């Protein structure tokens with residue numbers, strides 16, 4: 266380990282196995298841990314961002330490392346949660362990019378701030394949350410976020426975008442498109458509710474869970490507990506089985522194609538997105554194509570949820586990627602529907 270400009274620590278030939286939840290044993294030629302925005306300014310002054318586009322790493326829970334990384338990896342470890350202002354109904358909360366997302370949700374529920382309880386137990390960091398507009402159990406980050414602050418790699422300046430300017434969509438934002446590779450998110454500002462909260466328990470498995478527990482008037486803590494319990498029963502713990510959550514996005518298809526598919530597959534589920542488009546659960550397509558729980562070498566799909574690709578141990582990034590391609594091809598041949606990865610594929 267060396268120091269650059271006595272500000273940031275740099276590790277050469279860094280092992281990334283424990284820094285990606287798929288547990289792929291890739292290496293980075295150079296890894297720098299960022300604990301202050303001043304370090305980014307210093308790296309900009311040193312000309313690092315003119316020479317190369319660094320890879321920005323949060324909690325590594327939404328990436329597939331296909332091979333070793335030759336560019337510099339910046340691990341974002343900026344921490345801090347600050348309540349900026351409060352009135353009777355809302356609190357504006359500023360959170361640094363390196364804060365663990367689930368710890369933030371726990372903090373909010375403990376402090377009786379509402380709005381993100383449905384997003385409990387999503388792995389990763391706060392800084393990555395706006396990149397794909399994280400969502401679960403009927404809530405998306407875009408429902409509660411005021412603004413995103415980032416460091417612009419070209420100008421070396423901080424900038425802030427409002428919710429609307431972030432162009433959030435389903436697992437999408439400006440940071441996956443126009444600003445991809447050009448910025449580092451350093452913090453977000455959330456607008457959280459104060460009691461009495463309006464909770465969102467409309468998502469089917471959530472409302473069923475609450476009904477079974479005979480909770481008729483749930484508070485944000487009930488929603489939090491329910492989401493944690495449901496997720497623990499359904500999704501593999503990355504500490505036990507390497508995975509990156511849902512590997513593919515749920516495809517949105519033309520209604521005409523969906524209607525045609527119901528002839529052959531009468532039980533195919535679909536959710537209306539617009540008058541002309543329908544969203545199909547990718548997990549259903551993968552399961553129906555015969556991949557649920559199937560193991561091929563060191564990789565496979567999870568036994569309880571076909572949408573989750575897993576590393577049973579010792580898989581290479583290429584092995585996992587080839588498995589993803591096999592599934593994509595099989596779903597395309599069976600249904601004529603193209604799956605696109607939700608996980609970021611890192612070359």
Ligand SMILES: Cc1cc2nc3c(=O)[nH]c(=O)nc-3n(C[C@H](O)[C@H](O)[C@H](O)COP(=O)(O)OP(=O)(O)OC[C@H]3O[C@@H](n4cnc5c(N)ncnc54)[C@H](O)[C@@H]3O)c2cc1C
Pocket residue numbers: 286320321322323324325326327328341362387388389390391392393394396397398399400401448449450451500501502503508509510511609
């Ligand atoms: C078991 C499991 C369950 C999951 N469930 C859900 C779910 O319900 N809903 C959901 O939406 N997601 C889910 N995910 C995916 C993942 O948790 C989220 O996408 C999360 O926001 C990724 O955070 P991270 O810090 O791990 O990002 P990383 O994997 O480190 O990075 C993801 C991408 O964001 C970029 N990035 C990271 N930090 C920054 C930054 N500060 N500035 C700029 N770019 C950055 C990276 O370069 C990369 O392209 C799940 C993952 C797992 C393993």
